[in-house]
Every structure is written in structure tokens, then in C-alpha cells.
Amino acid sequence: AQSVTQPDIHITVSEGASLELRCNYSYGATPYLFWYVQSPGQGLQLLLKYFSGDTLVQGIKGFEAEFKRSQSSFNLRKPSVHWSDAAEYFCAVAGVRGAAGNKLTFGGGTRVLVKP
């Protein structure tokens, strides 16, 4: 069964500093990969996705993620964090083409706190 691991439950970063959130997945083939962000009491907003092609993908709000097949990882990065980036971030995987539809398996999430 597919699974997603986000090793860091909490991360505290100073405003203006860089941020990297880790995500590792377990799946029989290369899945579709996503990062979502959730503010308190809100739904999930899609930051970026990887389906195929270039392994470095750009997303909204200045985020990027790099897919590394050899490490089964899809880490999220941002060069300079803003106070508004404080939120919970979820990595998710979906099945390969034609198989599992749009069912997402989520990691446990990483809560990001931003210090002024």
C-alpha cells in the first residue's frame, strides 16, 4: 500500500530565512505528487504538483519542490519565508495513470511557525 511520511511535525523558521519541508513516499511506481497548504480552519490549497518531466517544479507563493526518484522524496522549499507562510503543509500522492483515480494519500503534515 502506498504511504507518505513527513518526518517533521513542527518546524520553526525566522522570517526571511529559507524553508525546506521533507516528504518521502512509498509506492510501487512513480506516483503523482502534490503539496498542499492549510491555514487554521480552512481547506487545502494546492501549492504545486509533479506528474512527469522536469523534476524541479515551481508552484504558487514562491514555493518549489524537487522530485528525487532514487530517494523516493519530494521536498518542498522556499528561499525566503514570509509571516503569512505560517500554516500546515501536507505532501500527498495519487496513483499512476489509469489506476487509482484521484484518491490522495496524505502525509501527517508539517506545521510551520514563523518567528518575526
Next chain:
Amino acid sequence: KAGVTQTPRYLIKTRGQQVTLSCSPISGHRSVSWYQQTPGQGLQFLFEYFSETQRNKGNFPGRFSGRQFSNSRSEMNVSTLELGDSALYLCASSLQWNTEAFFGQGTRLTVV
């Protein structure tokens, strides 16, 4: 373009009652999925509907059911509510099979 709309936003129900949640997907999207989010279990997949047919189902008891209408709007129903059903229920819509999912704001269900 309007996003995914979930109604109501908040609900308080008594144990043993049933509840129906509604989701209107993005216009033109044919797939609707439902997720339950709790502090203890995180985000868990409930089921997915595509063109009015249930295509995927998560590991939840039969008290949880859903349906999709011809206009792609979806409802999920939970019967015989238990305290543990208290959660944020999220609906996501996708344009087609194997495309990215866009989430609504969720319905916060509290069972007392």
C-alpha cells in the same frame, strides 16, 4: 471561476442522528472526492465519485455513504452518528481522472 463550495460550514449534531453534507465542484469538473480530517488520524480518504459512479472507497464503515448527481454535485451522508465522527469533512473536485484535486473550505461536524 467559482471554487469548490461546501455547505454547511458548521454543524452540531447529537449522537445517533444522521447528517448530510453537500459539495458543489468547480464548474466542468466531473470527479468529487471526500476526506475526513481529525487531529488523531489526519486526512483520510472516504470515497470518490466520477460521472455519478463511485470509483474508489476508503476504509470507513457502511454508515458513511455518498452519491453524485448528474450535475456533478455530491452529497455524503453519515448515519447513526458517533462522537468519533466529529471532524472536518473536506470535498475535492477534479476535472478528469488522474488530475489534481481542488479542495473546498470543509464542513466542521461536531457530534455531542
